[in-house]
Every structure is written in C-alpha cells, then in structure tokens.
Amino acid sequence: MPEHPEFDHVIVGAGLSGLLLARRLLMAADAGRLPGAVRIALVGPVPDPAQRVTFAHWARRPTPLDDWSIGAWSELQVVDHAGHARVVGLDGYRYTALAWDRARAALRQTLAADPRVTVVAERAVGVGGDADAAWADLPGARVLGRWAFDSRPPFVDPIPGAQPAALHQAFRGVWVRTGAPTVDPAAATLLDFSADDGPDLGFAYVLPVDERRAMVMAVRMGPSMDLPDPLPAVARVVGSSRWTIEAEERGVTPLPGRPAPRRTGQRMLRIGARGGRVRASTGYAVTRVLADTGAIVASLSRHGHPFGIPPDPRRDRALDAIWLAALARERADLEPAFLALFRDVPVDRVLRFLDGGASPVDVAAVVAALPPGPFLGALGALARQRLIR
Numbered sequence: 001m002p003e004h005p006e007f008d009h010v011i012v013g014a015g016l017s018g019l020l021l022a023r024r025l026l027m028a029a030d031a032g033r034l035p036g037a038v039r040i041a042l043v044g045p046v047p048d049p050a051q052r053v054t055f056a057h058w059a060r061r062p063t064p065l066d067d068w069s070i071g072a073w074s075e076l077q078v079v080d081h082a083g084h085a086r087v088v089g090l091d092g093y094r095y096t097a098l099a100w101d102r103a104r105a106a107l108r109q110t111l112a113a114d115p116r117v118t119v120v121a122e123r124a125v126g127v128g129g130d131a132d133a134a135w136a137d138l139p140g141a142r143v144l145g146r147w148a149f150d151s152r153p154p155f156v157d158p159i160p161g162a163q164p165a166a167l168h169q170a171f172r173g174v175w176v177r178t179g180a181p182t183v184d185p186a187a188a189t190l191l192d193f194s195a196d197d198g199p200d201l202g203f204a205y206v207l208p209v210d211e212r213r214a215m216v217m218a219v220r221m222g223p224s225m226d227l228p229d230p231l232p233a234v235a236r237v238v239g240s241s242r243w244t245i246e247a248e249e250r251g252v253t254p255l256p257g258r259p260a261p262r263r264t265g266q267r268m269l270r271i272g273a274r275g276g277r278v279r280a281s282t283g284y285a286v287t288r289v290l291a292d293t294g295a296i297v298a299s300l301s302r303h304g305h306p307f308g309i310p311p312d313p314r315r316d317r318a319l320d321a322i323w324l325a326a327l328a329r330e331r332a333d334l335e336p337a338f339l340a341l342f343r344d345v346p347v348d349r350v351l352r353f354l355d356g357g358a359s360p361v362d363v364a365a366v367v368a369a370l371p372p373g374p375f376l377g378a379l380g381a382l383a384r385q386r387l388i389r
C-alpha cells in the first residue's frame with residue numbers, strides 16, 4: 001500500500017473544526033508554543049464553492065473568525081407566536097454573522113500554501129491508531145501521523161424517549177434582496193416563533209446585513225429530517241417591498257442524545273460535531289469549536305499530547321438530557337421556555353447556557369425561569385428509563 005510521509009497531526013475533515021485546529025496549530029508553532037516541527041495532513045474533500053453557508057455566534061472578545069464577519073449586533077429580537085417582538089440587549093456580547101463559505105475557502109487556501117501542510121482532497125474511509133501512530137485510511141493509501149483528529153460527520157445516536165429514535169435540527173434559509181430599502185439592518189432576530197405552527201419546535205432567525213439584504217433561516221427541532229420552509233418568516237423582514245431570493249442554505253444536524261467519547265484510542269481525538277462540540281440541546285457549535293481547538297493546542301503545548309482538554313461539566317450534560325427529553329415529548333410546547341429565558345434571566349447567563357459554558361449560578365437561574373410542565377415531565381421520563389434499565 002503506498003504511504004504518504006509521516007505527519008505530526010492528521011486532521012480528518014476540513015470543515016469548521018478541522019480548519020480551525022490546523023490554523024491554530026500553525027499559529028502556536030509560529031509563536032514558539034509548540035516544540036519541534038508541525039507537519040499537518042488535512043484530509044477532506046474540496047467543498048462546493050457555490051454552497052453558501054452562514055453561521056452566527058456571540059462573543060465578548062475578538063475571535064479568529066472576525067475577518068469574515070458580515071454583520072454584528074449588540075441587541076437581538078425575540079418574537080413570540082403572536083408576532084410580539086422583544087428587544088434583548090446583549091450586555092457586552094456581540095452577535096456576529098459569519099460568511100463561513102468564504103472563511104472556509106480562505107482558510108483552506110492559506111493552509112494549502114503553507115509548506116508545513118499537505119492537503120489531501122479525499123474522503124477518509126477509516127481513522128485508526130495504535131501505541132505508535134495514528135492514521136487516516138484513504139482508498140489505496142494510509143496517511144500516518146503522531147496524532148489523528150477526526151471530524152467526519154457524526155453518527156446519529158438514539159435519544160431515550162424520542163419517537164422515532166433520534167432528534168435532528170433541520171435548517172433551510174434564504175438570502176432575500178428587496179427592491180426598496182425596507183430591511184432594518186439593526187433588527188437581527190434570534191428566535192421568531194410567529195411563522196411556524198407545525199408539530200415540532202420551529203422558529204426562524206434573521207440576519208439583516210444591510211437595508212436590502214437579509215438571511216431568513218427556518219429551523220425545526222424534532223424527529224423529522226424534512227427541511228422547514230423559511231418563506232412564511234420573510235414577510236416580517238421585507239415589509240412592503242418586492243423581493244427576490246439570491247441564495248439558499250440548508251442542512252441537517254443530529255442532536256446527539258449521549259455525550260460523544262472524545263478520545264478513541266491512544267492517539268486519536270474526535271473534534272467538532274463528532275466530538276460532541278455541537279451543543280446537543282441547541283445546535284450551536286461555533287463558540288464551542290473555537291474554545292475546543294484552543295484547548296487542544298494548549299494541551300499539546302503544555303503536556304505534549306492533545307488529551308488535556310476540559311471535560312463537559314456534568315450539569316451541562318444533565319441539562320442537555322432534560323432539554324432533549326422535553327423536546328422529544330412536547331416539542332411544540334417549548335416556545336414558552338425559550339421566551340421565559342430571554343424575559344426572566346440575565347442575557348449573559350442565557351448565552352452561556354446556550355453555548356455550554358454556564359456556571360452553577362447560571363444554571364440555577366435558567367432552571368428557575370423554565371416553565372415546570374414540560375421539564376418535570378421530561379425528568380419523570382428520564383427517571384423511569386433509568387429504573388427500567
């Protein structure tokens with residue numbers, strides 16, 4: 001079997017987590033924080049350049065993704081089922097929309113131009129390792145390294161209590177352009193429950209980037225992988241103007257019911273969604289991937305291995321389990337829970353809860369604000385399953 005030369009880091013999957021990890025490894029090496037050579041193999045197919053992908057996240061400090069920001073807001077709207085909007089100030093956080101398709105292309109190009117990086121534009125058919133090496137298997141070749149980081153899309157784990165066996169977050173969004181300047185670029189919307197009345201938990205979010213352009217994304221959380229329809233939510237955004245669709249974005253991510261094992265061998269670590277970095281109950285990943293790739297590089301620098309990363313707090317795992325059990329049982333009734341969070345809890349606590357960095361005090365504030373009905377039912381269901389098992 002032909003073999004590529006040996007690398008220090010074999011990164012499988014050149015998406016959000018793989019590209020960020022590669023970039024951060026090189027930056028740490030340039031700053032003298034990683035000893036020795038840093039030879040990286042980045043294994044993953046070339047993305048479709050026509051595919052638009054926009055991510056949004058919040059941060060208090062600059063991030064390595066800010067170069068690709070297409071909009072940033074210090075307040076957000078939350079809109080209830082009846083169409084009443086509440087404006088929520090973000091208390092020092094900025095909510096940023098990011099042109100991930102452009103960031104992805106630029107990062108890939110920069111990495112490919114670096115002599116320390118070998119880009120292998122293929123799909124791995126397996127990732128493995130033993131005491132001496134880790135590897136990615138390609139059809140007909142093996143890429144060998146000291147460490148392997150696996151970010152291939154994750155398995156869909158069954159969620160206890162869900163019917164059928166798994167929950168998903170399905171996204172479908174449109175970029176709309178209006179004929180007249182009728183879009184309010186200050187009015188970004190995090191949650192709009194007014195345009196969805198299906199059996200699942202459904203909402204839209206809106207990223208208005210100027211007076212004529214906005215992305216309206218419909219999101220559905222539930223067992224179905226069918227894509228939701230963003231068009232009912234467009235009317236609130238465009239006002240009276242005529243409008244056209246410039247581009248579409250879509251995708252489905254599993255909401256995993258169990259924490260993913262991170263370390264899968266002596267030299268292998270799962271990263272990104274495969275490593276559980278998508279918050280199971282909310283689908284947010286960008287902030288967690290930023291933190292995780294930083295922690296991996298810090299561990300390599302400090303310990304000489306990538307495994308010295310903080311585990312997810314037990315309270316986050318418990319909250320995810322309860323939230324997902326509630327979602328599985330009473331999806332359509334969770335709107336009041338989201339509205340209560342943004343009405344009754346200080347916003348910095350809510351944002352940390354949504355991303356997974358909540359302190360015990362944050363969690364207590366969130367739990368106190370949630371309407372007890374769906375969550376007590378979910379707790380009961382989880383307790384019964386534990387007893388039966």
Ligand SMILES: Cc1cc2nc3c(=O)[nH]c(=O)nc-3n(C[C@H](O)[C@H](O)[C@H](O)COP(=O)(O)OP(=O)(O)OC[C@H]3O[C@@H](n4cnc5c(N)ncnc54)[C@H](O)[C@@H]3O)c2cc1C
Pocket residue numbers: 012013014015016017018043044045047054055056057122123124125151152153171249250251252253271272273274278283284285286287289
């Ligand atoms: C439509 C959509 C909108 C989202 N919006 C947000 C948002 O606004 N905010 C937020 O925080 N999160 C959002 N997310 C969730 C999250 O940010 C993404 O899922 C994130 O991309 C996860 O990063 P990743 O590196 O694990 O996966 P990806 O970025 O998907 O990267 C995985 C890579 O692996 C490659 N690959 C697949 N198979 C193989 C193989 N066999 N070998 C090698 N490579 C392979 C793929 O081509 C891909 O490049 C959204 C997700 C979707 C789908």
